[in-house]
Each structure stands twice: as structure tokens, then as C-alpha cells.
Amino acid sequence: xxxxxxxxxxxxxxxxxxxxxxxxxxxxxxxxxxxxxxxxxxxxxxxxxxxxxxxxxxxxxxxxxxxxxxxxxxxxxxxxxxxxxxxxxxxxxxxxxxxxxxxxxxxxxxxxxxxxxxxxxxxxxxxxxxxxxxxxxxxxxxxxxxxxxxxxxxxxxxxxxxxxxxxxxxxxxxxxxxxxxxxxxxxxxxxxxxxxxxxxxxxxxxxxxxxxxxxxxxxxxxxxxxxxxxxxxxxxxxxxxxxxxxxxxxxxxxxxxxxxxxxxxxxxxxxxxxxxxxxxxxxxxxxxxxxxxxxxxxxxxxxxxxxxxxxxxxxxxxxxxxxxxxxxxxxxxxxxxxxxxxxxxxxxxxxxxxxxxxxxxxxxxxxxxxxxxxxxxxx
Amino acid sequence: xxxxxxxxxxxxxxxxxxxxxxxxxxxxxxxxxxxxxxxxxxxxxxxxxxxxxxxxxxxxxxxxxxxxxxxxxxxxxxxxxxxxxxxxxxxxxxxxxxxxxxxxxxxxxxxxxxxxxxxxxxxxxxxxxxxxxxxxxxxxxxxxxxxxxxxxxxxxxxxxxxxxxxxxxxxxxxxxxxxxxxxxxxxxxxxxxxxxxxxxxxxxxxxxxxxxxxxxxxxxxxxxxxxxxxxxxxxxxxxxxxxxxxxxxxxxxxxxxxxxxxxxxxxxxxxxxxxxx
Numbered sequence: 316x317x318x319x320x321x322x323x324x325x326x327x328x329x330x331x332x333x334x335x336x337x338x339x340x341x342x343x344x345x346x347x348x349x350x351x352x353x354x355x356x357x358x359x360x361x362x363x364x365x366x367x368x369x370x371x372x373x374x375x376x377x378x379x380x381x382x383x384x385x386x387x388x389x390x391x392x393x394x395x396x397x398x399x400x401x402x403x404x405x406x407x408x409x410x411x412x413x414x415x416x417x418x419x420x421x422x423x424x425x426x427x428x429x430x431x432x433x434x435x436x437x438x439x440x441x442x443x444x445x446x447x448x449x450x451x452x453x454x455x456x457x458x459x460x461x462x463x464x465x466x467x468x469x470x471x472x473x474x475x476x477x478x479x480x481x482x483x484x485x486x487x488x489x490x491x492x493x494x495x496x497x498x499x500x501x502x503x504x505x506x507x508x509x510x511x512x513x514x515x516x517x518x519x520x521x522x523x524x525x526x527x528x529x530x531x532x533x534x535x536x537x538x539x540x541x542x543x544x545x546x547x548x549x550x551x552x553x554x555x556x557x558x559x560x561x562x563x564x565x566x567x568x569x570x571x572x573x574x575x576x577x578x579x580x581x582x583x584x585x586x587x588x589x590x591x592x593x594x595x596x597x598x599x600x601x602x603x604x605x606x607x608x609x610x611x612x613x614x615x616x617x618x619x620x621x622x623x624x625x626x627x628x629x630x631x632x633x634x635x636x637x638x639x640x641x642x643x644x645x646x647x648x649x650x651x652x653x654x655x656x657x658x659x660x661x662x663x664x665x666x667x668x669x670x671x672x673x674x675x676x677x678x679x680x681x682x683x684x685x686x687x688x689x690x691x692x693x694x
Numbered sequence: 695x696x697x698x699x700x701x702x703x704x705x706x707x708x709x710x711x712x713x714x715x716x717x718x719x720x721x722x723x724x725x726x727x728x729x730x731x732x733x734x735x736x737x738x739x740x741x742x743x744x745x746x747x748x749x750x751x752x753x754x755x756x757x758x759x760x761x762x763x764x765x766x767x768x769x770x771x772x773x774x775x776x777x778x779x780x781x782x783x784x785x786x787x788x789x790x791x792x793x794x795x796x797x798x799x800x801x802x803x804x805x806x807x808x809x810x811x812x813x814x815x816x817x818x819x820x821x822x823x824x825x826x827x828x829x830x831x832x833x834x835x836x837x838x839x840x841x842x843x844x845x846x847x848x849x850x851x852x853x854x855x856x857x858x859x860x861x862x863x864x865x866x867x868x869x870x871x872x873x874x875x876x877x878x879x880x881x882x883x884x885x886x887x888x889x890x891x892x893x894x895x896x897x898x899x900x901x902x903x904x905x906x907x908x909x910x911x912x913x914x915x916x917x918x919x920x921x922x923x924x925x926x927x928x929x930x931x932x933x934x935x936x937x938x939x940x941x942x943x944x945x946x947x948x949x950x951x952x953x954x955x956x957x958x959x960x961x962x963x964x965x966x967x968x969x970x971x
Contacts, residue, residue, distance in 0.1 A: 365865075367865050386868070386873065388869075388872055392869055393870070398862045402863060402866075404885060413872075417871035
């Protein structure tokens, strides 16, 4: 187990800088997920931590000791690869025992440790098979077993579930979480899937263009994203961003979205939003907060009348797509109402669930005090 | 595969038969002649099958010539050439695959370019080099010559094999606690084994069948390899065709065995399954 620190970590390929002096603290036993779109530098960062990629600058500290000059083998890590990277010429047992063999562990101890890991992952009856005789999910388990056997200081996962189908992915997600709860070993996990990040992480690190955009626990990232990028990346379906003009009159601040749609700004955010009065801004509202639901009665409720473009029933709710000013947006509809395309609906949102984004900097403007807890709505 | 009509099958069969006859008949003739007594070899009209099969040609080959010495020399020189070639080509090809350095692709291309020279073009300079080094008329000269000649091909073939091994596997081994050297020994070499064996066998065949280097670099009779030794049988005052055919038969037997073995490795498929693909 180890605490991992990245200090001014930098990577250049030739003249091209791909990681720009990032700083990150991961506490001992923490499950940290690096998430971001492809090309954001998350895998490169992980590979530098593993020692598979040389750093250009900065340092990587495990428990305060710098490791960036150490070979991968001397860093006491275990890595699970996206491709599983099982040794095809070895049985599952030999694959799992490989790191022990490199350490020169006795065969009795090897047998015991492989047995424990195989038991934990439910692959005991696969031990004599070769990798090519396994299904994708089984290979994934073996790859994890190989990492577990090593009992490393830090586990590194490089998009381990991206080759699995949706059902298996959900199952393995739970399994990984369970293993972490049991072993409490520091995990650094790379994914481009924000659902994986939300469900697994103690700490999410959102990366974009070689920079760390925001670090925080899943709910903080969801509730108080610092930037438009994080707001759009975390949460599914994606947050809606409405171009608007922030106006001020005697009743307070309001945003004009065009088409006669006017959204009153909550009074408690007046101080934070006031500097943007008279300027173009973006209003962010998550689909799950923008509801086609007659039951939503909130003192600060805002409403917009729109025409439904597409309806996607999900069972308990449905996704409603509507078009404003040539851009498509998403809202959530009550399945009981069974809206049809072309129908007019009044969508509502609680005033506290809107975000104001400065379009120039891409920053989300937050009031100093965190908002009151989100009221869950039955939809 | 689509089903072929009767005519197509007949045409294909005929083509195969013609090709097979063309390629295999001389070998068949050699084999059968080796088993004929001298009188039968010159019989008119010629007969395909020996009337009174005999092993006397082979017997004379062992008694009256240095066949065993030549055979031994060939085995020693060919095996040493294989060993040296692989010792150089495996790390060389690995380096050309896994390390990035300036001019890597150019080096790889140039290596193949050297393979395009006919041996006869470099044999005289090569002889001079060997003589200067004091290696003329030694087996070492032959080993070096065969190694120099098969190395470009070996490098290219192995490079292709190494390229087909996913880098993830090596990286997995390294994060599993192996040094690069041990990752190569435990993961890369076992996976490239079909390629290494195939390369070794092709080098062996090149060395085994070579005439021109052995002719020019070796002068002592007790150092001669088989192709030269057999060719010298023609220079005797009486050309003993039965004995020549018998030696031909004995020379190709190891090559045939080796080739039937190489096929299995050239169609290697056990690199699959380790990674998603």
C-alpha cells in the first residue's frame, strides 16, 4: 500500500508536450480514476507511473520516495492491461504465478498465493487452461488475478473493461469495487467511461488535453463541476448548454434563452452572477433536472415550453429530445405521460439545478456557499 | 471454399501432376538409380525400377571415399552457422523492432539490400578477407560466410515475428517484476520460437547446400563439406554414377527431414489468444 504523488509531471514526445506539469495526490488505499476523452493523456500518465514511459520532467513519489528513475520491476506495482496481455504460451496458473517466479518464491507458496487469488475471482477450475481457451470475461479475471497475486503497493488498471460487453462490464465493475473494499490497496484506474469513473472512484481525476481539469469525489464533480468540460463530461446523458444573455431588471437576474424563454436566477447566487449581467453566458441544466413532469412544484421552479423532436422510452422514464435555436437538447420525461413527437410540453427545472458558465473561460460560476442538497424527484 | 466443377478439378489435378513430375522426377530417378547395380544404370532401354535392388553403391561410398568425413564437416559447419546466425539475429532483430533510434528503418532496409548480391560477386573479396585474417581453409571461414549470407534474411524474418508479438506482453512481464532481459527470455523468445526455429532451419539448409563458398574457401580434403566432396567424385577417372546418386540420396535426406519439420513452424498459429484481437 502506498500514497502516490505526482509533482509537476511532464511528458513530451519530441517537441510535442502531451502532459503539462500535472500535480496529483492519491492517498494510501484510495481508488483514483483518471478519466477523460481519448488523447487527454490519462494512459500516458498511468504508463509513466508504471515506468513503461519515461518522464520528461517532474517526479512520481510512492510514499514520499521518488520512483521515476526506477525500472517497472522495481516499483512494486501490478498492472492490468486493456488487452489483458496474458502470456499465450503459459497456462492460467503459470500466468498468475509469473511475478512470483520472477521473485523466486517457493513453489508451495506460489501454489498457495495463486490459489487464494483464483478463489477470490472464481477461476480455480480454469487454472490449467491456456488463455486462448478462455472467454473475454475469463481472460479479464485472469489478468486481474495475475495482478492480485503480486500483492503490490499500487494497482494500475488501463481501461480494463473496455473490451467487455455491457452486462459483463457492470459485473466486473462490482467485482473490482469489492476487491478494493477487501484489500484497500491504492488503485489508479484509467477509463474514458464516466459511468465507470462515477461508480468506482473515491477520487475522480478529470483530464483534458494533458491537464488535470478537476479532482474530487464523484458527487462533488457532479454537483460542482469547475468547468464546462467537466460539467459536460460527468453525468449521462450529457448536460445541456443553452446559449443565453444574462439580464438584470427590478425582479433580479434572469437569463434570456431566446424564443421567449426566460429563466430566473436564484437570489442567493446574485452576488456571484452579478458581474455577468448584460453579457452572453451559457446556462447548463442536466437532462435529469429538466423534467417533463407536472408534479414538479418548486418555489424556484423554472419552466420552458418546447416542442418534442424525438422520444426514447427507457422503461421507467423516457428521454425527450427537443430543438432550440438549431441545437438539440435532452430532457427526461415521465413515462406515464407518453409524449409524442411534435407535442408541446412544459419542461421544468429547480432553480438550484442550473449552472452559469462563462463562455470565454469555460469556467462554471459558483456561489461561494455550496447549494443546499439536491432534492431527489420521483420521475 | 467454393465447390469446383468436374472440369475444373480435372484441370487442377493435371496441373499439379505436371508440376509434381517436373519437380520430383529427377529426385525419384536419383533415388532409384542409387539402388541399381552398375550394369543396370547403363541398360538400354532404361528402366525406372531397379531389377535387382542393391545397397552396394552406398557401401562403396562409405568404403572408398571420405563421405563420412564430408558429412561430419557439413553437420559441424551448418550447425555452427545456425548457432552463430541466431545468436546475432535474435538480439539484432529484437533491437530493430523494439528500440527507436535514428535510421532504424534505413538500417533494416539496407540489411535486406545486401541480400540481393549473388554470392559469386562477394566471394573473392571475402576470400581475401579470410586469408588476411588467417582463416582461409578453415571451417570458421565457412561459418562466417554462411552467417554473413543468411543474417540479412534472418534479421528480416525474425523482425516480422517480433513485430507480431504485442508489446503489451513484454510490458506486462516488466510490471510483473521481470527485467527487460528476463521478459525477452520468458515471454518474447517462447512466443517467437516458431520464427526462430524456422529461421534456423532455413539457415541450416543454405549452409548445407552451399557449394561455391566451400569450393573456394576450403582446399584440404579432410575439411571439405558434402557438396564439394560429392562434386569431386565426378573428377575421378571413372565416374561411378551409382555412387554419386547414392551420395545425392544421403545428402538430401537430412534436408527433407528438416523441411517437413519446418512447415509446421512456418504455419505457426500459437501466438494467438493472449491479447484481445
